[in-house]
Amino acid sequence: MTDDDRPYHHGNLRRAVLDAALDVIAAQGPGAVSLRDLARRAGVSHAAPAHHFKDRAGLLTAVAAEGNALLAESLEAAADLEDLGVRYVRFALAHPAHFQVMYQPHLLHPDAPDLAAARDRVDRTLRAAIAALPDSDRGPDPERARLAAWSAAHGFATLALSGSLDASLAGHDDPAEVFRSFTHLMFNSAAR
């Protein structure tokens, strides 16, 4: 018994809620996400999203899984490790909402199969890029090189998103290129 013309079924509520969630997260952080608010934005009843995501954590898990999938897609197209690092940073800055949720386990359902699968994809891509390094650059311990590369990219991305680098990045138009400017140096030596 609805007064308006709105059809009973939304059509693509899952995507609509996800998109609304991404807006809220990008603007106000994951803590500001309210299932009821997202329902209002999508023009459905307050309990409708629950059927698609079960939980608040379920919604954020879906965001994290989508984020990892998007990230994997970009990284898989990387030319080499440096390019992969730059792509990692670029992804974080282009998809801040996804990125913010991906590495906060407390917000997520620990063992969601699709999330784990997407993470594996990212992981394999990084390992492949390390393995593809020329011998002169890879160094004796690939695992160590992997941690170094991931830490550098992840740290830069995280700090940039948190605003901690605002002063340092003020002049530059593309923060990812700032990252490239020193990652290039670091990995001639991580190799040694």
Next chain:
Amino acid sequence: MTDDDRPYHHGNLRRAVLDAALDVIAAQGPGAVSLRDLARRAGVSHAAPAHHFKDRAGLLTAVAAEGNALLAESLEAAADLEDLGVRYVRFALAHPAHFQVMYQPHLLHPDAPDLAAARDRVDRTLRAAIAALPDSDRGPDPERARLAAWSAAHGFATLALSGSLDASLAGHDDPAEVFRSFTHLMFNSAAR
């Protein structure tokens, strides 16, 4: 008109609430912090914490400020840049609750003077450590070296706290030493 022996004034409610908050954050993340729950743990009425911290954000801002102060204290005792990086990682792992909150602007009051002051202290310490590098290691652009060093330490700490490195760190008893093992390599080259 309270039935129990509990005195009207707690004595040190501010500290009690902060400590309870740190427990909750470390165990369940900042999202699980409830002012009412902390009040219950401290044995006071549910509105008592508000007088000390104003907001939920006010409480977390106090946590972040305290965290930065503790971090600054540790970093100021660092022998050199490598030691400073290891101390950064060690702090994050020893004070996960503080660290988790420090870099999430959405949880905090943007312009809290004490927080800004504590952050400045950390910032100055890092710049000093960069400046104290031998010429052969510092390289042409100190700012670039600063971003590289901070990114590496911050990324490793963040990834470790999020559990992303659990598999890689399984064998080692001190993750901070794993970090040292590759930061040492990186900065011979960031210098070049």
Next chain:
DNA sequence: AGGCAATCTAGTCAATGTAAAGATCGATCT
């Protein structure tokens, strides 16, 4: 045409954040 599963609505309950107004205490001043 009939039935079935997916999708959505409506109603409800406990928990939370936040605000306002009053009670209690302790320190300081005279």
Next chain:
DNA sequence: AGATCGATCTTTACATTGACTAGATTGCCT
């Protein structure tokens, strides 16, 4: 010592939220 003032805490109240349940609606499949 006694009064006063500010800080600390309690009580009450209200709007919002997450989560659960039962029921309504729809599209699809056979």
